[in-house]
Amino acid sequence: MRKLYWSLSPVSILLLALLLSVIPLGLWLSPDWAAENGPIEWAQTAILAVGCVTAIGANFYGVGTIAARRLFLCSAPFWLILIARELSWGRVFYPNGKGGFLPLKQLWYGSYVFPGIAIVLALIVAYMIKNDLHKEVVYWIKDAKRSAVDGIILVVAAVGADLSEHSLAGVIGAGCIV
Structure with missing residues (x-):
């Protein structure tokens, strides 16, 4: 049985603030920031390294x-x-x-x-x-408590990143790096 909860944890608040700050930053920063081997790419690499x-x-x-x-x-x-x-x-x-x-x-x-x-x-x-680690994955999917808010933030961030990178460049303009 899925157990979703709707309360905001401190991590949820931080993720929401980061997500909302990306939009104005994307409109304000130069496209060079998002270029291959640019500061944003290196920041993303650092975040992935922290995850590892x-x-x-x-x-x-x-x-x-x-x-x-x-x-x-x-x-x-x-x-x-x-x-x-x-x-x-x-x-x-x-x-x-x-x-x-x-x-x-x-x-x-x-x-x-x-x-x-x-x-x-x-x-x-x-x-x-x-x-037998697949059983742990099944447990996490079926029985673990999950934040619905974090899931929504994840989906919105993933869709927004894909749209801004692939679809919206012509709509918003070449200066947008959201």
Whole structure:
């Protein structure tokens, strides 16, 4: 049975404030801030790194049950994959001299990126099944208490980010980086 609650936690208030602050910031900041290898991209990378360190720390500091701690540790490779994706699979370290970056297929490791990700994800799934961690995931989905407000914030942020990055640039203008 799903247990949703509608109260605002301090984390919910912080997330809501951050979400609402992004809109005026996006209209105010220069588009250069959102460019590949720009300050926003590096901030996103730092946030993902904090997520990875937090997941590893939750395991080592004994947060939750043993199964939950193993799940936290299993999430670390996901965080690392997200960091690699945010850095365009490392292409940001190979500028082409024209203000852009080399295509992935031109890098020596380019053909190994996606097979490598598939192998890492398969190993994680195998580890989860071998250690019955999928049962913990099912428990989190079915029985854990969840904040409906946090879920709504997550959906609005994800849809807003996708719209602003892919669909609204022509509607709002090239200066918008929301």
